[in-house]
Amino acid sequence: MTNSAAPYQVTLNTNYDSEMCGSIPLHLVNLVQPHGVLLVLDKKDLRVLQVSENISSFLPIAPDEILGKTLSDFLSEDKKGEILAKIKTQASQDKIPFTLSFSTHGEQKVFTSVILPQEDYILVEMEESVNAPAEYFIGLYQQIKYVTTLLKQAETIEELAQRFTEEFKKLTGFDKVMVYQFDPQWNGIVIGQAEEDDMDDYMGLRFPASDVPRQARDLYFRNPYRLIPTREYTPVKLVPVINPVTQRFTDLSESNLRSVANVHLEYLANMKITASMSLPIIIEDKLWGLISCHHKTAKYPGYELRSAMELLAGILSAQIEVKQRVEDMSLRVHLRSIHVKLMEQLYTSANFAEGILEGNTTIVDLLSLSGAVVAYEGNTWTIGTTPDKQEVKDLLSWLRRTKTSGVFATSSLPVDYPHSKDYKDVASGLIALPINAEQGDFILGFRPELIQTVNWGGNPNNAIQMEADGKSYHPRNSFEIYKETVKNTSATWLPEELAASDTLRNAILEKLIKERY
Structure with missing residues (x-):
């Protein structure tokens, strides 16, 4: 499944998913x-x-x-x-x-x-338990129906997220509600937000993966929400300390009452937040994002309201999945129509290189390339903007040595192949379709460098601040916008594009086999 939001079409060269934070046994x-x-x-x-x-x-x-x-x-x-x-x-x-x-x-x-x-x-x-009047349940049901109707009217995922946050804030009474989407590297970006006027604006900001480390992400599959009524609480111990059956600490993975790590309570304090509640957005058995609710003072939503919030989180997940499938299907149909035209040219051309590089439709159209090269049996054909002959020759040698099975794609070629830094403006992105990898026969597609500015909620390089003992650490204390300029990268290769390139490669191999035998 693709991430359609434009801010995600950038590959970051730094991994902000902390191994140290991800190894803490929160359960x-x-x-x-x-x-x-x-x-x-x-x-x-x-x-x-x-x-x-x-x-x-x-x-x-x-x-x-x-x-x-x-x-x-x-x-x-x-x-x-x-x-x-x-x-x-x-x-x-x-x-x-x-x-x-x-x-x-x-x-x-x-x-x-x-x-x-x-x-x-x-x-x-x-x-x-607190007895709620029957009118309260009727009111909740009516609001859930109303919100569901509004969500169905949204045309894009971004519009869906924004409508949801506005209505969710009204329903729950939290001071701020955000929809937070994960990118492929588990950094998150706020794509929907509704907040009180005196609160910090995080709309469009990205937060490093270490803010929601791996083991915390895993726990969202076992809990419908995570509630912290107040960060200013005294944790309560279990008596006895050791579970008499297992002879070790009791696993609290599925417990919503489970206490919160001190570093996260400090994180909330740095955000000027006292209470928080978060709910997972799970799509196709994957954690797509979070609904994050913040309150400036202590807040304890009752069980009935939490159940309604849980239900609406599921409805949001379903609506996002529907819209994502529509977008993905639309892209697949578009690529399929281009593929059909390429096939017509491929089977009416003298050779496959002419079939995909010449004519009204080319591989450039199929894969949104700035240039392409076909290297086959000692011959070279080009279209668009490509590295020079020697640079292509060296690149082919590198591919022959290291990338021999199936389609290979990278959005940061200068990182994977440092020699390409000299022509990063032409080829920061590469897709390679092997025809006969051992002989150095490849179809190469290039995308230029796409210099982008990523707005972070605080400096991601300072997300974790270690103390002198090397064991204790603290979260960052500033969430002011930190601008990072991302270089040496191209637009991201979408899964549908990778599938289309593989289909094209198979068609070419089939044509070559038929011609040979």
Whole structure:
């Protein structure tokens, strides 16, 4: 799937995806946020193995009083039976809510709970339930229908993202809502934004991959959202510290209550944000982007509102996927029409080189090239602007030595092949179709250098600031626009273009085989 937004058609020569940040085991923190209670249960009899030590803030019971007890001691048998039945049919990634009425010391309290079956135990997240009037649910439903209708009317992904942020902000009450799209190198760019007037404008800014490191991205596949009601909280420990079943820290990958890394809380503080909530945009089982919500003060959206937000995130993902498919299909149809014309020329020309380089339609049109070279059996044909003969000869030698299988494409030839820096204005982009690689027979397509300015939200080279001990680090404290000029690169080769080049190569090889035999 392609990224259609124009700011993405640039290849960055620096990898900002931090290996250090990406290696931190976020799921083994053994701490939770205090707006809810976490229970760890034995799978067989629902006996409490661990509990977050803040349970006394919600129920008149101490952590050591509940440890070793079963849910039967606090729930009705009917409710316990219902839970056991649903656990048997629930997939681990399904976060099905329950209403649990806990009775302790003569006091009853109702919780909205999510039960998360794991391989060796069961996680139970409990947040105090607040009764909402029926009118509230009707209002949510009406707003969801309205937003869905608006999204369907958007013509482009950018328009879709902007409409979504504006309506999502109204629905949720967050001070700022952004739609954040990942590029192929996991840097992200804000393509939709709605915010209060006194907040920083991030529209169009790019943020380095280290802001959402690899393991954090992975966790979005296991959680429908990530909520931080306030960054100014005291983390809550699990009691006991070690899981009695696994004899190690409990894996909290699927827990929405999981505590937040200090470096991220510091990051929010540097952004002047107190509360945040983010939801993944997943398309074709890939993390396409995020919906990022910021609030200047503490904010705790109720479970009902969060469910509505989760539903709308899914609707946005579906709409983006539809529009992306339409765009991709349109490009494929366009390339196919050019390919058909090329085939007519190919089979009516004296040789394949003339068929793709001469006539009303050429390989330049098919692949959006500035120039092309065909090197075959000691002969050379050219069209458009290309490197000189010796430069082409040296390039062919390099390709013959290093790139012999299938179509090869690069948007940063000077990086892959430093000798090409002398003609980067002609060939910063290269696509090579091998005809007979061992003999140095190739079709070469060139794209010129496309010097672009990337606007970053802060200097990406200072995204992580290490302390003197070499272990502790801090996020950048400035998000002012940092302009980076990207050189030695061309426009990005789209997947559809690569597929079209491969189809053309196969047709040429087929023609050559028929002529030979």
